[in-house]
Amino acid sequence: MKKENYEYLASVLEKADTGPVIEEKEWDYQYIGAKTKDLIKKYDISWDKDTYVPADDDLADRLYQAGWELALESGVYCRNTKKQMLWTEDELKGIIDSGPSELVVGTGDDEVVIRQRRPEQPSRVTILGGAYGTLIEEDLFGAMVEAYAKEPLIDIVEPPSIPTAFGRTIRIQSPWEVMAARRESDLALAAVKRAGRPGICIGAAATSGSEIIELAATSYNAYRQTDWHHTSFVSENKVTYADLTRAAHFYLTGSVAHTFCDPIYGGYLGGKEGIAIGCVAGPILLRATLLGDTVNAGPSHAHLSCDTHADLLAAQALSFQAIARNTHLLKGIHIRPAHGPGTKEILYEVAAMAIMGVTSGVDYLKSVQSACGVNMGHTSPVEARLCARVAHASEALSREEGNALVTQLVNKYQDLIPTADTGIHFRDSYNLETLEPAQAWQKIYEEVVSELRELGLSI
Amino acid sequence: MEKSKVYDYMLSVLDKAENGPILEEKDWDRQYINQSIKDLIKKYDIQWDKETMVPSDDALADRLFEAGMELAREVGVYCLDTKRQMKWNQAELDYILSTAPDEETIGLGDDSVTIRHRLPDTDADITTIGGPYGTPVPEELFVPIMTSYAQERDLDYIDNATLSTTHGRPIKAGSPWEAVGCWQEAQLSFEVLERVGRPGMPIGCAEDSPSEIGELATCTYNGFRQTDWHHASFISELKVAYAELTKAMHYQHTGSFAHNFYNTIYGGYVGGADGLAVAIVAGVLLMKAALNGNTFNPGPSHAHLSCSTFPAMIPALSLGFQAISRNTKLLTSSFPRPIGGPCTKELLYESAAVGIATVPSGISILEGIQSAAGRIEGHVTGLEARFLAQVGRATVGMTRAEADPLVRKLTPLYAEQQKTGIALKGKHFTEAYDLETIQPTAEWQGIYEEVCQEMEDMLGLKL
Numbered sequence: 001m002k003k004e005n006y007e008y009l010a011s012v013l014e015k016a017d018t019g020p021v022i023e024e025k026e027w028d029y030q031y032i033g034a035k036t037k038d039l040i041k042k043y044d045i046s047w048d049k050d051t052y053v054p055a056d057d058d059l060a061d062r063l064y065q066a067g068w069e070l071a072l073e074s075g076v077y078c079r080n081t082k083k084q085m086l087w088t089e090d091e092l093k094g095i096i097d098s099g100p101s102e103l104v105v106g107t108g109d110d111e112v113v114i115r116q117r118r119p120e121q122p123s124r125v126t127i128l129g130g131a132y133g134t135l136i137e138e139d140l141f142g143a144m145v146e147a148y149a150k151e152p153l154i155d156i157v158e159p160p161s162i163p164t165a166f167g168r169t170i171r172i173q174s175p176w177e178v179m180a181a182r183r184e185s186d187l188a189l190a191a192v193k194r195a196g197r198p199g200i201c202i203g204a205a206a207t208s209g210s211e212i213i214e215l216a217a218t219s220y221n222a223y224r225q226t227d228w229h230h231t232s233f234v235s236e237n238k239v240t241y242a243d244l245t246r247a248a249h250f251y252l253t254g255s256v257a258h259t260f261c262d263p264i265y266g267g268y269l270g271g272k273e274g275i276a277i278g279c280v281a282g283p284i285l286l287r288a289t290l291l292g293d294t295v296n297a298g299p300s301h302a303h304l305s306c307d308t309h310a311d312l313l314a315a316q317a318l319s320f321q322a323i324a325r326n327t328h329l330l331k332g333i334h335i336r337p338a339h340g341p342g343t344k345e346i347l348y349e350v351a352a353m354a355i356m357g358v359t360s361g362v363d364y365l366k367s368v369q370s371a372c373g374v375n376m377g378h379t380s381p382v383e384a385r386l387c388a389r390v391a392h393a394s395e396a397l398s399r400e401e402g403n404a405l406v407t408q409l410v411n412k413y414q415d416l417i418p419t420a421d422t423g424i425h426f427r428d429s430y431n432l433e434t435l436e437p438a439q440a441w442q443k444i445y446e447e448v449v450s451e452l453r454e455l456g457l458s459i
Numbered sequence: 460m461e462k463s464k465v466y467d468y469m470l471s472v473l474d475k476a477e478n479g480p481i482l483e484e485k486d487w488d489r490q491y492i493n494q495s496i497k498d499l500i501k502k503y504d505i506q507w508d509k510e511t512m513v514p515s516d517d518a519l520a521d522r523l524f525e526a527g528m529e530l531a532r533e534v535g536v537y538c539l540d541t542k543r544q545m546k547w548n549q550a551e552l553d554y555i556l557s558t559a560p561d562e563e564t565i566g567l568g569d570d571s572v573t574i575r576h577r578l579p580d581t582d583a584d585i586t587t588i589g590g591p592y593g594t595p596v597p598e599e600l601f602v603p604i605m606t607s608y609a610q611e612r613d614l615d616y617i618d619n620a621t622l623s624t625t626h627g628r629p630i631k632a633g634s635p636w637e638a639v640g641c642w643q644e645a646q647l648s649f650e651v652l653e654r655v656g657r658p659g660m661p662i663g664c665a666e667d668s669p670s671e672i673g674e675l676a677t678c679t680y681n682g683f684r685q686t687d688w689h690h691a692s693f694i695s696e697l698k699v700a701y702a703e704l705t706k707a708m709h710y711q712h713t714g715s716f717a718h719n720f721y722n723t724i725y726g727g728y729v730g731g732a733d734g735l736a737v738a739i740v741a742g743v744l745l746m747k748a749a750l751n752g753n754t755f756n757p758g759p760s761h762a763h764l765s766c767s768t769f770p771a772m773i774p775a776l777s778l779g780f781q782a783i784s785r786n787t788k789l790l791t792s793s794f795p796r797p798i799g800g801p802c803t804k805e806l807l808y809e810s811a812a813v814g815i816a817t818v819p820s821g822i823s824i825l826e827g828i829q830s831a832a833g834r835i836e837g838h839v840t841g842l843e844a845r846f847l848a849q850v851g852r853a854t855v856g857m858t859r860a861e862a863d864p865l866v867r868k869l870t871p872l873y874a875e876q877q878k879t880g881i882a883l884k885g886k887h888f889t890e891a892y893d894l895e896t897i898q899p900t901a902e903w904q905g906i907y908e909e910v911c912q913e914m915e916d917m918l919g920l921k922l
Contacts, residue, residue: 006639010626013635017628080634166470168477174540175473175704178675182712212705215638215675220713225680244635245672252642253680 001225001254003291008095009251012085012289013244019075019083024238031074031084032236032268036277039066045273052313052406053356055399057325060119064322067280068092074281076289079234080241087288095288101328103293105156105256107226110199112155114294116328119321119361122396126364128228129384130158132334133206134373136426138162142187142194144426145202147435148381149195153388156228158203158366159188160379170209177209181217188223203228203258211242215249225255231290233261235300236268236278239289247290259292260334261285265312266302272315275299279319283331296366298334305372306338308349310414313406317360317399324361332364333357335387338416340371340423341380342441345413347448350383351390352409355457358394359402365391371422378422380429382437382445390452393459408455465558465751468551469711472749475545476538476704484698487537491544492696492728495534496737499526505733512770512866513777513816515859517785520579524782527740528552534741536749539694540701547748555748561788563753565616565716567659567686572615574754576788579781579821582856588688588792588826589844590618593666594833596888598624601644604888605651606897607841609660613848614841616688617651618663618826619644623836625667632669641665641673645682663688663718671702671709678715685715691750693721695760696728696738699749707750719752720794725772726762732775735759739779743789754824755783756792764880765832767796768809770870776813777820777859784821792824793817795847798877800831800838800885802903805873807910810847812869815918818854819862825851830885837887842899842907849922850914865918 022031039045043066047054054060075086087095101116114126129148136144141162148157164170165180184207192200204227205217214231217223231246233239250257263269263278283295297319301309307316316333323331333356337349350368357365367387370379394402423429429441437445452459482491499505503526507514514520535546561576574586589608596604601622608617622630625640641664648662664683668674674690677683691706693699710717723729723738739757746755757779761769767776776793783791795813799806810828818825827847831838854862876883885891891903899907914920 006626006643010628010639013639014628016635017631168470168474171477174701175476175708178705178708178712179470179473182708212671212675215672215679216705216709216712219675219679219709220685220715222712241634245638245676248635248638248642249676249679252638252676253682255680 001256003251003254009248015085016078016081016083016244019085021082022077022084024077027077028268035070035074036269036274039070039277040273045276047314051403052310052410053317053359053399053403054314060318060321060325063276063318064280064326066277067284067322070277070281071284074237076285077238079238085289092284092288096284096327096329099287099329100293103256103330105226105228106201107199107224110197112201114330114364116330117361117363118324120359120398121361125358125362125391125395126155127153127388127391128156128158128203128364128366129154129381129388130203131160131379132158132366132369132373133161133208134369134379135163135376136160137377138164140377140426142191143432143435145188145191146195147430148384149192149197149200150435151381151385154384156201156203157192159184159206161207170207173210173212177212178216180207180209181205181213182222185217185222201226201228203230211245214246218249218253218255225253227256228258229255230258232259233282233286235262235264237282237285243290251291257290257292258294259286259290260296260298263297263299264302265299272311275312276315276318279316280322283323283329287329294330294332294364296332296334298336304338304417305374306417307334307336308338308353309417310410313352313356317356320357320360320362330363332366333362334366334369336369336372338372338420340375340378340421341383341429342424342444343421344444344448345416345420346370346383346423347386347445348409348413350387351452352406354387354390355394355397355402355405358391359397359399375422377425377427380426380437380441382441386445386448389459390457393457405455405457468555469708469751473704476541476543479543479545481542482537482544484537488696488728491534493730495530496729496734499530499737500733505736507774511863512773512870513819513859513863514774520778520781520785523736523778524740524786526737527744527782530737530741531744534697536745537698539698545749552744552748555751556787559747559788563790565686565688566661570657570659572661574790574823576790577821577823578784580819580858584855585818585822585851586615586824587613587848587851588616588618588663588824589614589841589848590663591620591839592618592829592833593621594829594839595623595836596620597837598622600837600888601647602651603894603897604839605648606654607892608844609651609655609657610897611841611845613845616661619648619666620839621666630667633672637668637670637673638676640667641677642682645677661686661688663690671705674706675709678709678713685713687716688718689715690718690720691752692719693742693746695722695724697742697745703750711751717752718754719746719750720756720758721746722758722760724760724762725769732771735772736775736778739775740782743783743791747789754790754792756794758794764798764877765796765834766798766877767794768813769877770874773812773816773866777816780817780820780822790823792826793822795827796829796832798832798880799873799883800835801840801843801891802886802906803883804906804910805876805883806830806843806885807846808869808872810843811850811914812866814847814850815854815862816866818851819857819859835884837889838884840888840891840899840903842903846907850920853920853922868917
């Protein structure tokens with residue numbers, strides 16, 4: 001992938017070094033909190049609280065204007081320099097317009113194309129499946145990646161994280177990050193090869209660290225330029241040198257760059273209306289700052305961590321619609337349910353998010369950071385398989401139809417979120433020899449598929 | 460990647476940085492380095508006639524090797540980030556030294572070069588490298604300056620200058636600018652190689668990477684190649700930072716050619732010339748042990764003048780190389796860092812002295828020149844590197860005994876002037892070279908030719 005606008009890249013880094021100096025507290029309260037409140041009022045951002053997939057195009061467009069204004073007037077805060085990074089309207093328009101509307105990832109027979117979609121557009125969504133950085137024991141990492149890669153409906157694999165490299169602790173900002181980078185990439189590449197999909201795009205690097213791990217992993221004999229390389233914001237709309245360094249590395253090496261942010265519900269953005277604005281401004285600024293080829297705003301509940309909470313659904317749906325109707329940015333939904341593998345509720349949460357996202361115009365689904373990704377090994381490919389099936393079954397649905405289904409699903413899990421069952425470990429949910437779901441988990445999956453059919457989904 | 464025995468070994472190196480005994484840096488400098496070296500000088504009787512510039516005493520060279528090996532084994536390396544002493548037992552040191560091949564090929568296609576282990580007094584050819592070695596240069600002059608080196612056919616490959624800025628902005632260490640700066644360095648270097656028709660020539664890199672970021676960011680797709688000459692180093696004395704271990708592991712993983720260097724300091728904790736000699740040997744052994752490179756350079760630097768050409772340092776350097784050459788297969792390089800800058804005769808005398816002293820001492824590579832000690836922006840040219848390569852090749856086949864009187868004749872030509880330091884900085888590239896033709900000015904060419912003639916008349920060296 002040729003990326004050669006070095007002057008723009010340099011101008012972004014320059015903003016981080018020369019913008020106005022601001023205290024972080026002021027950023028949080030004034031530039032995010034107060035500004036978002038004003039924008040909610042100015043653009044009349046409100047909706048019926050019982051609607052989960054709104055179908056109001058005018059509201060979606062007003063939301064886009066509000067998000068655009070937040071992006072334009074507040075910009076991004078660089079934590080290392082304490083500087084505000086600001087873009088002019090022309091700069092922002094230029095960089096948003098320069099984003100791809102379709103993107104080829106992976107290689108050879110395993111290549112896939114992520115294409116822009118609009119709300120209610122009956123075109124195929126791309127499915128990403130994986131553990132999204134949820135920790136897994138080093139000795140099970142390869143098996144887990146292979147199990148995801150074996151799922152035929154998964155287009156891109158996103159690995160779990162390893163807590164150790166060769167049995168040693170991965171100390172941040174140390175040479176152990178380089179060891180982890182190589183360990184993860186070696187294991188992941190071997191796993192997809194075993195699954196018969198050597199060219200499949202892999203989300204990289206999944207093991208968290210500083211910029212070292214990404215720089216070391218995107219190199220000779222490791223992750224490829226055609227893999228899906230990550231860099232992100234810190235909430236809200238803050239960036240670090242480490243993420244700018246990653247972004248520069250992906251740009252300079254011509255690697256596919258995926259950028260994400262996690263607006264916090266109940267944080268400085270406020271409630272669901274503020275989250276909706278944050279979910280529009282975030283992707284605009286991710287593209288502007290980190291030059292993402294794909295963007296994702298995956299909100300988190302301040303206390304529950306999940307993004308499947310009823311209050312968050314409509315906010316996300318509207319933000320996808322706003323972006324899909326007003327840009328060609330490649331945006332996705334990140335599914336982070338409260339429940340874990342082996343429970344019916346995780347499948348309800350996943351299905352609700354998939355239907356909401358697909359009918360609202362997302363281009364790809366990131367599935368599934370089960371049990372919010374906080375329990376080691378509590379993820380399995382079954383929930384990603386369900387996501388893929390529900391997503392493809394929803395491609396022809398309208399937002400109204402989607403809303404009706406989501407409403408029924410939310411009723412099945414919403415009250416259980418605060419005490420969510422985090423489910424079972426991969427070694428219990430899967431047969432580690434065959435890499436197939438254990439009988440009990442398969443049965444639950446099949447029961448939920450039947451329930452979804454009964455609800456009216458053609459799955 | 461299959462986990463090999465060497466990979467297991469490298470894991471054990473990182474373990475040493477995490478688990479070794481905790482020491483205060485002050486104790487390291489004073490006790491572990493200074494006191495140990497003093498004891499070893501006495502124990503192994505490390506001394507020589509102060510008039511001798513190129514000793515030919517094999518027994519002394521072998522005692523020096525024993526002293527250096529004992530320092531390496533008993534003291535090891537200090538990890539600055541963890542404040543831990545990294546220690547190797549003799550079996551571990553023997554193992555990693557045994558993995559070193561006696562020749563390595565670097566570069567691509569017709570521009571590849573084979574670096575060979577050489578013994579003292581041998582007539583085997585040397586490898587020559589030329590460049591400013593991290594001397595800062597203005598962004599717009601990077602290509603002409605590097606072209607002045609790359610076009611020299613006497614040079615087998617080049618080592619880069621450091622960009623003073625990238626895209627007009629300062630290169631802030633540890634920031635994204637480091638990635639951008641090193642990337643620009645890589646792209647400009649490739650432009651230079653294309654310009655001189657040597658696309659596969661190895662490049663010493665990255666010279667804009669004060670932290671690990673620049674190296675990691677450019678030793679990758681579309682950046683510097685595995686066949687380039689990637690750097691990781693020690694800090695004086697025998698200290699290593701996480702950043703350098705990170706670079707070393709990255710080269711291991713990517714299968715990149717790695718060069719390790721270290722500047723032991725004359726007049727610092729190692730003491731005088733005899734201590735310097737011990738540290739040079741230990742440094743090379745420990746760089747292999749800790750950073751596992753393919754080639755090794757032990758500096759050294761004068762504490763106040765920054766150069767490596769100070770007369771008293773030359774026999775230490777010569778003996779250090781002899782000790783390593785006679786007792787290992789390691790590929791070492793000699794690196795003249797003169798006080799003199801372009802358009803001064805002293806630059807050429809200083810470089811010739813170190814070149815003539817070290818080629819017969821068994822080095823594999825003669826590299827240079829960090830002119831004006833690398834301290835003055837733009838005070839570097841390809842001509843001095845051509846001169847050094849020519850002197851080196853003319854010295855091949857000479858014995859140490861034959862080289863000694865030549866070096867003795869050269870050192871008085873600059874010894875007094877050298878003490879004036881910056882006064883010898885010479886001229887900027889723009890004053891020493893024609894920027895259109897990338898050829899030396901008449902003045903600089905005249906000085907060069909005059910000194911070449913002196914080499915023939917005074918030393919019998921035909922360049």
